[in-house]
Amino acid sequence: xxxxxxxxxxxxxxxxxxxxxxxxxxxxxxxxxxxxxxxxxxxxxxxxxxxxxxxxxxxxxxxxxxxxxxxxxxxxxxxxxxxxxxxxxxxxxxxxxxxxxxxxxx
Amino acid sequence: xxxxxxxxxxxxxxxxxxxxxxxxxxxxxxxxxxxxxxxxxxxxxxxxxxxxxxxxxxxxxxxxxxxxxxxxxxxxxxxxxxxxxxxxxxxxxxxxxxxxxxxxxx
Numbered sequence: 001x002x003x004x005x006x007x008x009x010x011x012x013x014x015x016x017x018x019x020x021x022x023x024x025x026x027x028x029x030x031x032x033x034x035x036x037x038x039x040x041x042x043x044x045x046x047x048x049x050x051x052x053x054x055x056x057x058x059x060x061x062x063x064x065x066x067x068x069x070x071x072x073x074x075x076x077x078x079x080x081x082x083x084x085x086x087x088x089x090x091x092x093x094x095x096x097x098x099x100x101x102x103x104x105x106x
Numbered sequence: 107x108x109x110x111x112x113x114x115x116x117x118x119x120x121x122x123x124x125x126x127x128x129x130x131x132x133x134x135x136x137x138x139x140x141x142x143x144x145x146x147x148x149x150x151x152x153x154x155x156x157x158x159x160x161x162x163x164x165x166x167x168x169x170x171x172x173x174x175x176x177x178x179x180x181x182x183x184x185x186x187x188x189x190x191x192x193x194x195x196x197x198x199x200x201x202x203x204x205x206x207x208x209x210x211x212x
Contacts (some may be wrong), residue, residue: 026149037143043132046139050163053156066127 004096006068013091014071021083022064029056072096076103110202112174119197120177127189128170135162178202181208 006014033049040051065074078084079100089097112120146152156166171180184190185206195203 026152030146030149030152033143033146033155037139040139042137043136046132046136046159047163049139050156050159053152053159057153057156 004068004072006071007101008090010096011068014075015066017075017078017084017088018064018066020088021078022060025060025081025083029060072099072103076106077102079104110174110178112177115203116198117174117196117206120181121172123184123190123194124170124172127184128166128193131166131187131189135166178205178209181206182212185210 033053037049040049063074063077065071075084075089086097086101089100092100120182139159143155146155169180171177181190181195192207194204195206198206
């Protein structure tokens with residue numbers, strides 16, 4: 001998997017796909033914070049929000065990794081989580097797409 | 107300072123004062139979260155909220171310490187920060203009150 005080459009065109013598609021997924025995931029998180037924070041009425045809920053943000057931040061910081069060696073796995077995770085779809089990856093060679101969708105089913 | 111005795115009546119006053127200050131500080135934090143979180147529009151603001159909650163949680167967790175040895179300092183800090191006032195401490199002996207308000211001015 002680590003030996004897969006990415007043409008400059010594919011790299012551009014991959015970069016845009018990562019940007020799309022990041023924008024969707026962070027937008028959903030912002031909406032969740034907007035909604036949930038207005039309903040907080042006790043300090044325990046504040047600390048639960050803090051715990052939740054700690055976990056999401058750690059996860060988001062680690063996930064959007066554009067290094068070619070890990071890109072297929074990153075895309076597979078993003079598809080599984082619903083932040084990326086086939087349209088975002090149009091233009092990648094079919095072999096890569098097959099690998100990504102196969103990994104996403106695991 | 108560590109040798110100061112607290113009567114059982116003073117301990118009850120101290121306990122209630124701590125409860126009052128904790129309720130005020132956490133209530134103010136909840137209100138702040140309710141207000142500010144609804145105005146979050148980008149992911150950088152989400153992470154700034156997370157950083158802010160990390161700092162406040164650490165500070166609040168460490169501050170409300172009812173051990174007699176540190177109580178005068180705890181009260182002085184809470185007065186300085188505006189979470190406690192003279193009325194909350196009515197019934198403590200005047201010497202303790204003098205020490206607390208003297209520390210609060212430092």
